[in-house]
Amino acid sequence: MRDTTLRRRRTRGALAAVAVAGLLGTSVYLTGELNEARTPPPPPDVADTGATQTSHRGPTYERLRDPDRTVVRDGDGAVVASFTDGARTAVLAGPVRTFAEPRFTRAKVVTDRWVRLLPQPWKQGAEKERWFTAWFAAERTSTEPDVMAFTQEYLHAAKVRKDARGVAYAGDAGFGPVNPDPNGDKRLEESDFYDYLGIPYTFRDGTAVRPDKARHRAVDCSGFMRLVLGYRARFPLAPSDDEGDGLPRTSDGMARSEVGVDVLALTGRRPGSLGKLQPGDLVFFEIDARTGPRLDHVGMYMGLDTDGKPRFVSSREEADGPTFGDLGGTARLDGDGFYAKGLRSAKRL
Template sequence: MRVSRISPRKKWVRNLRIAIWLSVVVLSVVTIHLGPGVRTVTTVPPVNALAVRIMAGPYPVAEYRYERLPRPARTVARNNAGAVVATFTDGARTVVLAGPAREFPVTRSGASVVKGEAWVRLLPEPWKEGAEGSGWFRGWLDAALADRSPDVLATARHHWPGDASKISGSRLITLVYGLPRKASLAMVKADSGGVVISTEAREQSLLQPGDLLLFALDANGAGPIDPVGVYLGRDNRGLHRVLLRGSAPAVAHGGRLFQGFRVAKRI
């Protein structure tokens, strides 16, 4: 009997064909299961730990649309449905991202709460117009939108219980935003540090969660900056709330905080 043998060359060609066929099948299954709008992000630049917790991919990827808006100059990213998922202010590191809905009680009884989907994190560098075209940006945004670790607002809320009334404005900024002591001290001065968003209390519509609100409550608003708070947003009664010295008072028209308002800054 004659035994048929396959030459090494033919065996290699056959194995290559099998490997190619299996690759096509696997890619087809992945495409059907995950869809064409998913990719694996393999490199994301290191950033401040408070800002984004880098997690293993893949991350869902949409075709974002970017739009420029004025006062303050900023870039917003919209998803396929047209909803704003991120807001980047020129010169600032804080960015507001769309995330799961949550609430922050702002009164002892719990009757008033600030509800919303705003999550505030820090960019690795201050925003500039056109930065969405930078190599680091897309991986950072994908990771940030997927991150559920404590953000700026949750960190600020964490530092309010107990002896929060003893925390100075500069110390607050260091704790919440992770800025160096020197930079935090400069931020407390009304004429230095940060992006100025408003110098009029009546312009509260310009604020976004995470903004710093600086007040001068002595000498009819003409004295030194004291205290400093973190803006939370509007509560369920439409009042603007700021985390301030162990509480979250409203900056109501005609009130003491309204009268002593000096400036709103975006870090």
């Protein structure tokens, strides 16, 4: 689960990235349309002192604090979208769906929250801008696969999906090659998204990399987040923690970077409250004493499961790949479990 130093495998020249179209994974099931009975209660801070509202024809836009954001309400007052200042991940209400992984957990996540990327970071008043009007009109009722659906396309036995060039961009992912050292971790880390894909990739700063054949179809924890958020959802990626711009390579680099918005501050201790989290947030852990104060694991918050517990998905050595199950530690952020104790911070991209 540790992120170690990024191995450097570069070539020169411009190598074009392969574009893919996202398709809904087999682990996601639509269970019905969103209605009043199924609508989760609004966030506990919708009545924050100092909240302001701006009425338009149609939706109502309300400003909230900590973090600064805009929530959108429909004519009945139900929250239908939330946009955080400085972040591109947006949460919208949509059809109710169920995420299940019976191989590793009995818990399920039943949710009407859909996580999508804005074309640019949100700022106060952006609802009046032309780019947002067009984007929101298209995305508000869309049931095209979102970031949460992408995560499910790499769980155990997930269906292989290929793009027009024959590149398998989805399907059951492993964690990494078997470690030849019997005294070390069972599987090796450092498998990034391009290793899983098996294709060369050129980052925005011109850095070109080639995949390691031994790591084909594998992603470690941070590589998994880069596969889902970067390659699939098109959030900018950096080649390493200290080069280029975009989402860094390792868990520690992601957590400490200026990318996105910190919603649970990194203090070196477990956060006192999880109330600010929303689906799609990255959650960071310090769980390996061998790495010192480095944050050595990252996952994505999914929301409350059917037991009312906050659950996350990540790529793990014990499950040999992406999972939101409980093998090797309960995938919950509360209680006194392995991961709950190691939680240190959260970021909204």
